[in-house]
Amino acid sequence: MKSNKNSSEAKFFPKSSYTRNVALMMAKLKRDQAMNSDILMPRTRDRLDAIQPLFRAGLREINNKKAELATLMSQKEKLKAQTLMFCAHYHQVFNFCIKRGEYQPAMRGYFGLPIENDVLPSMKREWEIVQAAESIVKGEQLLVAAGGTPMSRPSAAEVQVKYLAYKDLISRGSNAKDALDNAQEALQKLNKETDAVIKKVWSEVQSFYNELPREGMREHGRAWGVVYARKGILLTVNGTVTDAATGLPLAGAKLQFANGRNKVSTNSEGKFTIGTTLMHEQPLTAKLKDYETAETIVHLTDKTVVCNLQMSRVS
Numbered sequence: 500m501k502s503n504k505n506s507s508e509a510k511f512f513p514k515s516s517y518t519r520n521v522a523l524m525m526a527k528l529k530r531d532q533a534m535n536s537d538i539l540m541p542r543t544r545d546r547l548d549a550i551q552p553l554f555r556a557g558l559r560e561i562n563n564k565k566a567e568l569a570t571l572m573s574q575k576e577k578l579k580a581q582t583l584m585f586c587a588h589y590h591q592v593f594n595f596c597i598k599r600g601e602y603q604p605a606m607r608g609y610f611g612l613p614i615e616n617d618v619l620p621s622m623k624r625e626w627e628i629v630q631a632a633e634s635i636v637k638g639e640q641l642l643v644a645a646g647g648t649p650m651s652r653p654s655a656a657e658v659q660v661k662y663l664a665y666k667d668l669i670s671r672g673s674n675a676k677d678a679l680d681n682a683q684e685a686l687q688k689l690n691k692e693t694d695a696v697i698k699k700v701w702s703e704v705q706s707f708y709n710e711l712p713r714e715g716m717r718e719h720g721r722a723w724g725v726v727y728a729r730k731g732i733l734l735t736v737n738g739t740v741t742d743a744a745t746g747l748p749l750a751g752a753k754l755q756f757a758n759g760r761n762k763v764s765t766n767s768e769g770k771f772t773i774g775t776t777l778m779h780e781q782p783l784t785a786k787l788k789d790y791e792t793a794e795t796i797v798h799l800t801d802k803t804v805v806c807n808l809q810m811s812r813v814s
């Protein structure tokens with residue numbers, strides 16, 4: 500197997516809370532298993548023992564706050580729809596009553612509605628729904644004071660029940676969002692020490708095993724949570740996809756390396772070009788409707804590689 504001389508190997512340090520937590524957990528597990536070893540310096544062991552439980556607890560707190568917020572948001576959305584429906588129905592029934600002569604058009608003013616028509620208020624945003632519900636509760640009080648008959652089906656009392664429950668969830672949801680923000684900020688404050696400890700652990704582990712063959716050192720490093728990234732230069736693979744029986748070019752075939760992200764399709768002449776930073780032998784697949792998936796191994800040793808594939812129709 501040829502190696503790509505333009506490639507490089509480096510440690511891939513974690514960049515997310517999840518990957519930081521995994522790195523700390525693996526290092527702590529190995530540190531506990533090697534209590535009396537000299538793999539880590541005493542100061543590094545102490546720092547690892549201190550930060551790992553703190554970071555794990557902080558991440559757990561975030562996950563708990565996220566779950567709590569998601570539950571409240573789900574409940575709020577349901578009550579939002581119900582409150583909106585009750586408010587809209589109340590206004591619609593009130594306008595029907597005006598058409599029947601039970602109320603005077605001027606009474607729309609009690610509810611903050613336009614007197615000259617039966618247009619419903621905008622209730623697209625959260626505050627608009629709350630405002631509409633409050634106007635209904637206050638408006639009916641004015642309606643009754645003016646000698647009007649209270650509305651029913653729905654009543655202002657029914658609107659108020661939904662509105663108060665909805666308003667409570669708005670407040671609780673806001674508090675839950677603040678709690679989540681605080682938990683995330685608290686964890687972010689640990690990132691500097693967390694990253695420093697991870698880098699220190701990985702450096703000392705590699706130094707301890709540096710006299711082993713490269714693969715042996717990496718094997719021990721991975722057990723401590725070290726993540727190795729091997730990067731190559733950008734390579735280009737060109738080729739043509741044809742029908743195995745007729746030899747005719749196939750347009751629209753989709754190609755992708757099994758271990759890569761890039762996807763391309765063949766043009767009208769069956770030709771394709773796909774770029775990759777993968778290295779060594781890599782499986783390349785081609786898929787097309789009514790054809791069996793084709794796969795070939797591409798040897799990525801040069802900057803430009805030619806690779807042709809044949810596809811057989813599904814029998």
